[in-house]
Amino acid sequence: MPTHKRRQILDAVKTTLANLATTGPRVFEDRTTPLNAPATSLPAIVIEPVSPETHEPGSQGDELSGPRIDRTLRIGISAVARDRATVDQIAAEVEVALAAGAGIPAARSFDYERTSFDDQGDGEKRLFAARLEYLAVYETPATSPY
Numbered sequence: 001m002p003t004h005k006r007r008q009i010l011d012a013v014k015t016t017l018a019n020l021a022t023t024g025p026r027v028f029e030d031r032t033t034p035l036n037a038p039a040t041s042l043p044a045i046v047i048e049p050v051s052p053e054t055h056e057p058g059s060q061g062d063e064l065s066g067p068r069i070d071r072t073l074r075i076g077i078s079a080v081a082r083d084r085a086t087v088d089q090i091a092a093e094v095e096v097a098l099a100a101g102a103g104i105p106a107a108r109s110f111d112y113e114r115t116s117f118d119d120q121g122d123g124e125k126r127l128f129a130a131r132l133e134y135l136a137v138y139e140t141p142a143t144s145p146y
Contacts, residue, residue, distance in 0.1 A: 002146040003146070004145045004146065005071075005106045005138050005140055005145060005146065006049065006053070006071075006073055006138075006145070008105070008106035009073060009075070009104050009106045009107050009110075009136050009138060010029065010047065010049065010075070012104045012105060012106060012107075013047055013075060013077070013098070013104060013134075014027055014029065014047055016097050016098060016104075017045055017047070017077070017094060017097055017098075020045070020090070020093040020094070020097060021093060022043055022086060022089050022090050022093055023043050023044055023045050023079075023090055023093075026041060026042070026043065026044035026045065027044070027045045027046075027047065028044060028045070028046050028047070029046070029047050029048065030046070030048055042080060042081055042082055042127075043079070043080060043081035043082075043086050043087075043090055044080050044081075045077060045078065045079060045080070045090065045094065046076075046077075046078040046080060047075065047076070047077050047078075048075070048076050048078075049073055049074070049075055049076075050074040050075065050076045050133065053071060053072065053073045053074075054071070054072045055069050055070060055071045055072070056069070056070050057069065057070070057142075058070040058139050058142075066141055066142060066143065067141070067142040068139050068140065068141060068142060069139065069140050069141070069142050070137065070138075070139055071137070071138050071139070071140060072135060072136070072137050073135070073136045073137075073138070074113070074133055074134070074135055074136075075133065075134045075135075075136060076131050076132070076133055077094055077131070077132045077133075077134065078129050078130070078131045078132075079091045079094060079129060079130045079131075079132070080127055080128070080129045081127070081128055081129075082126065082127065082128065083128060084119075084128050086128075087117075087128045087129060087130045088130070090130070091115065091130045091132060094132055095112065095132065098110070098112070098134065099112075104136060106138055107136040107137060107138045108137050108138055108139055109135075109136070109137045110134060110135070110136045110137075111134060111135050112132065112133075112134055113133045113134060113135050114132075114133050115130055115131065115132050115133070116130070116131045116133075117129070117130050117131075118130075118131070
């Protein structure tokens with residue numbers, strides 16, 4: 001069975017961000033991973049779709065492809081570390097990796113939108129984060145999410 005284009009985009013982002021200098025292989029796809037558990041799990045990147053994904057009618061296509069749907073997926077990419085300087089470094093590496101790459105093949109466009117900042121906890125359990133948000137616009141047939 002083919003893979004949904006949303007999954008193709010998320011997989012491409014994860015592959016692009018795998019093994020950055022600061023985070024290495026610590027790239028996760030959800031917040032259920034206990035990032036503040038062992039010290040070896042940080043610094044890290046967490047990638048997740050941000051709801052809602054929106055859509056609108058796209059082109060009419062041609063006789064073979066039929067009508068299309070334009071979909072917009074917001075992707076949150078969180079840089080998480082125990083200090084702000086490391087978070088800033090990860091964020092910079094993410095921006096460079098996503099800008100310098102060949103793009104995200106399944107997306108018609110993939111653009112940086114904004115960054116927000118957060119910190120939680122205290123003492124040794126304090127975590128800092130920067131969440132970069134990107135918008136991926138992609139198209140699917142009206143009758144299929146592939």
